[in-house]
Amino acid sequence: MTDNALSPAEYDAITDAAAHWCMRLHADDCTAQERLAFERWRDAHPLHAFEYQAMLEIWDVAGDLPRPEPVVAPMVQAKPRTPWRTLGIAASVCALALPLAAYSGWNLGWLPNSYQHFEATDSVRQVTLQDGSQVELNLGSELTYSHYKDQRRVTLKKGEAFFSVTHDTTHPFVVKAGEGKIRVTGTRFNVWMYEDQVKVNLIEGSVLVSSHDDASGDGLRLRPAMQASYQQGDRVPRISQTDDHDNSLAWRSGKLVLDDLALSDALPLINRYLKQPLMIADHGTGAIRIGGVYNIKELDTLVATLPKVLPVYLTRNKDGNPVLNSTPQQSPKS
Structure with missing residues (x-):
């Protein structure tokens, strides 16, 4: 058929x-x-x-x-039930x-009355959510949106997104990323996620960030020009101030800016765009610094050019991933 x-x-x-x-x-x-x-x-x-x-x-x-509250009943022998x-x-x-x-x-606030799913593959994508909020999705990003009776809920499944949230105090806007969540009523902010790492940059308004679903309270409050980061196992997010030269939103212009970063810090930013993650051989290699402005659509070519601009050479591990190794320093001839 x-x-x-x-x-x-x-x-x-x-x-x-x-x-x-x-x-x-x-x-x-x-x-x-x-x-x-x-x-x-x-x-x-x-x-x-x-x-x-x-x-x-x-x-x-x-x-x-x-989860419904369990009903207390006399103990009897019974066939195991589905949770x-x-x-x-x-x-x-x-x-x-x-x-x-x-x-x-x-009506019970358990299920949404609308549901949307969005992906961005080879280019940055701008989408409009059912509540009118605008979202820009970076390459390789995916999210879902659900509209409940008492809140608006987004799940960032992978990648990065910039949110311009429609103000609605009666329906908080909650973004779940990794093990934590970001709660707002109306604001502009960026959420970056790679593996179990999450970073939230606030541009306008205020947000509450928690690093774990079981954390007490609503989370830590961010003000504009502040940043929160967390990863799996963190009970509280780490809060810091962003400087005037912060480049975390350069992806919206198709760029990745590495401002004299150690390779160990730069790799999560680079690997977000690679089909095979780039690895480092040891702490010494990870300490080598890298800078430059790169096109996010052409980062695959960056891996092959790194040995030309840094004191490193490439090998492959058993899984086939490229590995950066620091080039041994030659002793000066006597």
Whole structure:
């Protein structure tokens, strides 16, 4: 069959099947036979894989559902039950396969009434969120937006984004990045993420930054020209002042500015744009300093040119990643 030949009923059946497989594959008791059956179903038609991927995105959104309070009951021998969280997510996957605004979870503040997904691959991309907020996405970046009854929620899945948030005190704007989050009502700020590292630069307004979902309070407040950074395991973000020559937003003009940085500090900024991350052999190599202005679309060529401008040479590790090694200093001849 072809996509053009599908009836509305057939489309609905595929959506229902995608929701079913999404729930089963996330269940603890999913068997190897079921996984093989899913693979056969997914590969049977391109639309199957497309609908299943859409369900996975919905599953991510539903993962933020609040957990119901457990009911205390007399202890009896019973078959192990699916955890409440999984049941809640499963219910929301089914519900989100229907018109979002009609589901009662909206009134409870559990589910969004709109959902958007954006990616930027080979060029910087500007998008408008459902609430009117503007977002610029750097190369290789991805985020989702969900509009709830009591808040607006963004998940930065990877990369970097500059936000110009529409002011709305009744619906805080929350950006989840890594293990932490940034909470605002209306402002302009930049969020950079690479692996488990996150950096937030505030341009205008104020934001509250927390480095962990379980942290107490709303987080630390930033004022304009301040920066917060955190990584996995940090209980509180590190706060610093940005100087007048801060170049963290140069990507919006297609540039990466390295201002006399140690290679160990420059590599996370460079690797954000590389298909294979560049590594350093040791602390001595990491201490070598690098500067310059580079086109973010041409950073692959930077790796090959580094031995021409720095005292380093390239090797490959067992995973095939390029590794920078410092060039041994020759002893002067006597």
